[in-house]
Amino acid sequence: MALVLMTSVMSVSAFAQWQWIDNTGRKVFSDTAPPPGIPDKNILKQPGARSPATTATASAAADEKTKPGAASAPALDPSTGGKDEALEAKKKQAEVAAKAEKKAATDRLAKARADNCVQAKQGKATYDSGVRVVITNAKGEREFVDDAKRAEQIKRLNEIIQSDCGPVAQ
Template sequence: MSQVTTSQLPWRAPLLTVLLLACSSVAMAQWQWVDSTGRKVFSDTPPPASIPDKSILKKPGSGMAPPAVTAEPAATAAATAAPAAPQIPARDTELEAKKKQAEQAEEARKKAEAEHVAKARADNCERARKAKITMDSGVRLATTNAKGEREIMDDKAKAAETQRMEGIIRNDCGPLPKQ
């Protein structure tokens, strides 16, 4: 069996060219219109009957669809003199609604976080005030060291702990009351 070379089949190049041109003309046979939600639709089939002619942007073979001609030139002049407010496509309103919903969720999260922090500060304030009252009472206090042994606090340790409690009270409760 012998091999066939391209030089023996001279008709291949013109055939390929014709096929490519046929495919490109089919690819150009596209319909383009704006549907009822404001989205552009591209199809090789005509739009449904519910789509008005003014919404058809492109027809196969004609390039762009001709602009719609109105029967009332006075209405056209009035429309060009006072432009209407731009209409927001449906997708933009959906996007705005989702954006607003996300902002509300973020606001709610921040509010819950602020409430959590406020509750923790109030709890710290109450504990620090109780601890300061205990420090100021003059009662002997004991702590547990790293070995688990009980140690009695001396005056220096009490003063340091009292200062620490006053700092917590200042941060979480506000200024200390005058004595």
């Protein structure tokens, strides 16, 4: 176990290297720090840094801030009242998509209600006609609808018509 721990510590120290761009533009890899003449923005990697990109970005940002006369780009445009235009555009796009989805759901519901209305009116017309109606029971047998079941079905169809078609004209 101690051997594994010792090997892992040694391998970590092997990765503790510096990386920078020298004055001639070449990338230099070393286990020692760069000479004092190398600016911080040219140091790409140093021991203990999380990643070269974050080190380089942080160094470049620090150099930009310290340059005299360098204008820093504002994070937010004051003319928009401090709002991020990309974020606002995404929010607006999400709102439009939500409205479209809501409209589609409303349209589906309206179509289903219209279909229910038509079928309920047809069923009610059949029951109101007085013709003998035959239904299939749970056992798969055919049976005639008696007056009590007919009245019950007409009541149920009137409720469907009222909820899906509007008030029933009687």
